[in-house]
Amino acid sequence: MTANHSATPTAEKPDPDEPVRWLDAGEQRVWRSFLEASRLLFDALDRELQADAGMPHAYYEILVRLSETADRTMRMSELADSLSSSRSRLSHAVARLEERGWVRRQADPADRRGQWAILTDAGFAALVAAAPGHVGAVRRQLFDPLTPEDVAALGRISDAIRRAGTCDGPVTGSQL
Amino acid sequence: MTANHSATPTAEKPDPDEPVRWLDAGEQRVWRSFLEASRLLFDALDRELQADAGMPHAYYEILVRLSETADRTMRMSELADSLSSSRSRLSHAVARLEERGWVRRQADPADRRGQWAILTDAGFAALVAAAPGHVGAVRRQLFDPLTPEDVAALGRISDAIRRAGTCDGPVTGSQL
DNA sequence: CGGGAATGATTGAGGTCTCAACGAGCTTAC
DNA sequence: GTAAGCTCGTTGAGACCTCAATCATTCCCG
Numbered sequence: 001m002t003a004n005h006s007a008t009p010t011a012e013k014p015d016p017d018e019p020v021r022w023l024d025a026g027e028q029r030v031w032r033s034f035l036e037a038s039r040l041l042f043d044a045l046d047r048e049l050q051a052d053a054g055m056p057h058a059y060y061e062i063l064v065r066l067s068e069t070a071d072r073t074m075r076m077s078e079l080a081d082s083l084s085s086s087r088s089r090l091s092h093a094v095a096r097l098e099e100r101g102w103v104r105r106q107a108d109p110a111d112r113r114g115q116w117a118i119l120t121d122a123g124f125a126a127l128v129a130a131a132p133g134h135v136g137a138v139r140r141q142l143f144d145p146l147t148p149e150d151v152a153a154l155g156r157i158s159d160a161i162r163r164a165g166t167c168d169g170p171v172t173g174s175q176l
Numbered sequence: 177m178t179a180n181h182s183a184t185p186t187a188e189k190p191d192p193d194e195p196v197r198w199l200d201a202g203e204q205r206v207w208r209s210f211l212e213a214s215r216l217l218f219d220a221l222d223r224e225l226q227a228d229a230g231m232p233h234a235y236y237e238i239l240v241r242l243s244e245t246a247d248r249t250m251r252m253s254e255l256a257d258s259l260s261s262s263r264s265r266l267s268h269a270v271a272r273l274e275e276r277g278w279v280r281r282q283a284d285p286a287d288r289r290g291q292w293a294i295l296t297d298a299g300f301a302a303l304v305a306a307a308p309g310h311v312g313a314v315r316r317q318l319f320d321p322l323t324p325e326d327v328a329a330l331g332r333i334s335d336a337i338r339r340a341g342t343c344d345g346p347v348t349g350s351q352l
Numbered sequence: 353c354g355g356g357a358a359t360g361a362t363t364g365a366g367g368t369c370t371c372a373a374c375g376a377g378c379t380t381a382c
Numbered sequence: 383g384t385a386a387g388c389t390c391g392t393t394g395a396g397a398c399c400t401c402a403a404t405c406a407t408t409c410c411c412g
């Protein structure tokens with residue numbers, strides 16, 4: 001579902017001879033502030049989840065996605081795409097979640113390459129237990145410091161970045 | 177330099193009995209969009225740097241900081257603070273950078289606990305070689321998709337998040 | 353039908369990061 | 383001067399992620 005349907009033949013790797021368009025002072029400031037803000041935010045969220053729920057944020061997101069489908073079930077690849085995650089990362093993560101009994105895997109009888117990831121009751125319970133603390137942390141670290149206008153702007157900005165970045169993800173499959 | 181000088185006795189861990197303020201639909205959308213945008217952005221930058229310069233973004237930032245001081249030298253703790261990095265992370269990273277000959281360490285004769293991290297000529301050269309590609313990636317993935325108003329807003333937003341997050345970083349030292 | 357390409361998913365090796373524990377040196381106060 | 387308590391920085395174990403290679407299956411097309 002992450003295909004590139006744009007009509008323009010976008011050159012992903014730009015001409016290396018083209019002169020570098022360095023960041024001006026303002027861009028520099030914004031970029032560094034954004035870098036630090038992101039690091040503080042994600043580090044804080046990861047620390048909170050790890051301390052209070054014993055899971056990294058990546059695992060939390062997997063549980064959330066699974067919990068939102070009707071049957072708490074998703075194909076591995078679908079799950080990976082919905083998280084903008086590599087298949088490898090997801091495979092490793094689900095293996096750990098399976099060890100904990102929070103997820104189980106089941107082969108698809110129709111397409112025998114495919115695997116279903118299924119959220120167990122224990123996994124759902126872990127998610128329910130983790131959610132309040134996590135949401136609280138998101139609120140404190142992200143939404144409380146921002147005005148409603150900021151939040152709206154952040155939404156627009158994120159959408160723009162996603163639209164730009166969603167085409168050149170990790171290289172997958174053989175494309176010599 | 178990351179001390180909390182605020183006069184208000186801010187309760188870092190809020191009352192757990194307080195009802196959870198869940199995210200409304202709009203916040204939910206913004207948060208997920210921001211999460212995905214950040215992941216796409218940082219993954220893309222890391223992949224570009226790793227492929228073109230053989231270093232993760234964290235190492236690039238270390239080299240940048242060192243390159244910006246007059247003598248290309250910084251105390252380990254100062255460097256860690258300036259990167260919002262844990263001392264442990266920095267220690268490991270600088271150890272790797274030292275193996276590559278990009279940084280060297282030298283004990284401070286005045287305070288013999290302290291270590292200076294010094295950017296070598298080879299390290300500076302590696303940075304110079306990496307910079308154009310990296311800046312190009314930042315431009316393509318972040319600044320090109322944004323309007324100037326977006327960029328300004330992102331700066332304000334990041335500053336706000338930093339101000340909120342800068343007080344409760346990783347717990348360091350003994351504070352029973 | 354059969355062979356090559358594409359897809360779904362996993363694996364292992366290696367690298368980075370976290371956490372907790374530690375060691376060594378400085379500082380303070382008695 | 384000396385013991386307690388900082389601060390500076392490192393270390394080791396273990397967790398997570400990346401990359402490349404792999405395997406099994408399915409799709410496509412002549």
